[in-house]
Amino acid sequence: MAQIKIFGIKEKLNPIKKQLSEVIHSAVVDAFSYPPDKRFHRFFPMNHEDFIYTDDRSDAYTIIEISIFEGRTTTAKKQLIQLLFQRIANHFAIAPQDLEITIFETPKQNWGIRGVPGDELQLNYKVNI
Template sequence: MAQIKIFGIREQLNPMKEQLSNVIHSVLMDVLGLPETKRFHRYFPMDAEDFQYPQDRSAAYTIVEISMFEGRSVETKKDLIQQLCKQINEKLMLSVHDLEITIFETPRAHWGIRGMTGDELKLNYNVEV
């Protein structure tokens, strides 16, 4: 399980939503082994005055937050971040300097999905990768 939140300035984020979603999900499938049907992406396009960022970033500055079940190894999480940066840079021409990725891990028992907790779910993919 992984849910993605993407934040950016409206004029920068909106034109790349579909392509960004495809790149992110492709990397999640490759690195985490998520099924193609498990795409949970939320976009937060913001007005420039509501999205403050450091002076050494451009208006394309984008934040990607990943919430997922705990259980992946440190190596897997590092690979996920590296692959996301590489693929987003190559396919969307977004500078790695303008991209930040944060992973939030949650115990499965802390997720409520389809009327049960995440630790009660029968998943068709492995979380311990």
């Protein structure tokens, strides 16, 4: 399972939401061997006054938060981060300085999905990769 939140200045984020979702999802699929039909993205376009950051960031500053089940290897998580930096820079000219990525891992039993705790789900993909 992966739930992804994307935060940015609304004037920069809104025009690229669909494409950015595609790029993020492609990285998750490649790094985690994730099923292509499983996509859960939420966008948070923000006003300038509600998104405070340091002067060394531009208006393209974007934060990506990824919540996943525990179990992926450090190698898989690093690959995801690297793919996101590469693909986002290539598609949107968002510099690494303007992109922050955080992966939050929690045990499956801390999730509730389709009426059951996450550790009781029958998944069609592997988490321990």
